[in-house]
Amino acid sequence: MNGNKELIDALNQIEREKDISKEILLEAMENSLVAACKNHFGKADNIKVNINRETGAVNVYAEREIVETVADPVTQISVVEARLKFPRNDIGDIVNVEVTPKNFGRIAAQKAKQVVVQKIREEERKVLYNQYYSKEKDVVTGIVQRYVGNNVSINLGKVDAVLTENEQVKGEHFRPTDRIKLYVLEVKDTTKGPKITVSRTHPELVKRLFEAEVAEVKDGTVEIKSISREAGSRTKIAVHSNNSDVDPVGACVGINGARVNAIVNELRGEKIDIINWSEDPAILIENALSPAKVVAVSVDEPEKSARVIVPDYQLSLAIGKEGQNARLAARLTGFKIDIKSETQADEIGW
Incomplete structure (x- = not known):
């Protein structure tokens, strides 16, 4: 089949812009075209499709055995015909006979489009999954969308997360467009994109909020050694300072309680006791x-x-x-x- 330089140019552009390997796309196209050949030839076990990496030309080859008398024309070629095309081969050899159908250009173009669209979707889904998987066990800010039964749908930017009833603080109610902090419990890869489960009740949510609010906790000067929480009501945290000049409780409380109050407000009034670890x-x-x-x-x-x-x-x-x-x-x-x-x-x- 004649070359298709436009296809190669398009794949090069996709590789640059989407960071999807051109070789992966071409191999996927070749595989899908082999499957398409099954409809044309009745079987595809002995069919190979080759797309020229420079010109985009598509050729279909059938592996056939050279025999004296042909019993199965799909898998065999007569020695008389073979000697015209493959003079160096003899009976018993396997040769690749070009069998590219006349209308194969149209089929190849359709398959190429399908494969590219599918691969781009897969790759974008993978990028999204990796992006949010890196946030697992961390805190994110989400915007409340709506209640779905007893669960809450939360938009995290490019995807929605699910705040299940079990992970909600008792008595906490949200309105659409409320901005809330959430602890990412789990990120699962699914065919529809990443499925993200978040929590408002997890003790680690409080710990991560302190890391974000208190510089000394973030840089490791002050350590949160232990935490116990009854979500929505009260949390106790035990803190220790790795620098004798830094008061761990004072660092967490902040001037006039500014730091701890910011966290209390985020947790909608939950009381927080900060104590010295020993x-x-x-x-x-x-x-x-x-x-x-x-x-x-x-x-x-x-x-x-x-x-x-x-x-x-x-x-x-x-x-x-x-x-x-x-x-x-x-x-x-x-x-x-x-x-x-x-x-x-x-x-x-x-």
């Missing part, structure tokens, strides 16, 4: 029960449990509403915490 479990537990004051802490490290005594008037504060303060402190420290008032401790002989 390698000493007793000190850590005492800090974790803040804002309650603690009289004494007795730790059983092998059992990962602790007994805590607080002033009588601080008991309800230490335990918290519906046990929340004690529960978050236990999760933050990794210890089971038993809290008693001074009067209760005296009565049971602690």
Whole structure:
């Protein structure tokens, strides 16, 4: 078939602009044309299609065996005919006979267009997937689109993400066009493009927000050692400074509470307790029960449990509403915490 320089020029342009390999496109075209040959020849097992890489000329070849008497003209060629075309070959040899159909130019042009469109879609989908896969386990800003049942559709720029009911903070409601921060839980590659699941309840959301808001956390001067969260209500974080001149709690709170307040506002009023981390479990537990004051802490490290005594008037504060303060402190420290008032401790002989 005559050359098709326009095809090669177009593929070169696609390679430059879309970063899709010309060779991959040409191989895909050749494969699709082999499949098209099946309709023409009845089978395609012995058919090869070659597209000239310089001129774009398309040629179809059939592998045929040279035989004395032809029983199957699709897979065999007579020795008499073969000697005219392939004088160096003999009976038993396999030769490539050109069998390019007359109307093959039109078929090739159609297939070329289909393959290019499909490959561009695949490549664009792959680029999108890679772009958002790199954001997995990170925070992104999205714009609320609409509720789909109990789930929320969030636009992240080039794709929409799904905020499922399980990953929503109880009592948090959104309006279309609301801008919200989200933690990217998972990015899956699908035929329709990346499927992205996001969360508003994950503890890592709070951690990432501090990294974005607090320079000392971002550069590693201040470390968030532990975090426990009851989304929408309260979070406790334990912080440690790798520089003795930097107060980790102060850095996270900011001047007049500016830094922590920005995060509280993003989380729509969720309370955040920031405490000093300590390698000493007793000190850590005492800090974790803040804002309650603690009289004494007795730790059983092998059992990962602790007994805590607080002033009588601080008991309800230490335990918290519906046990929340004690529960978050236990999760933050990794210890089971038993809290008693001074009067209760005296009565049971602690």
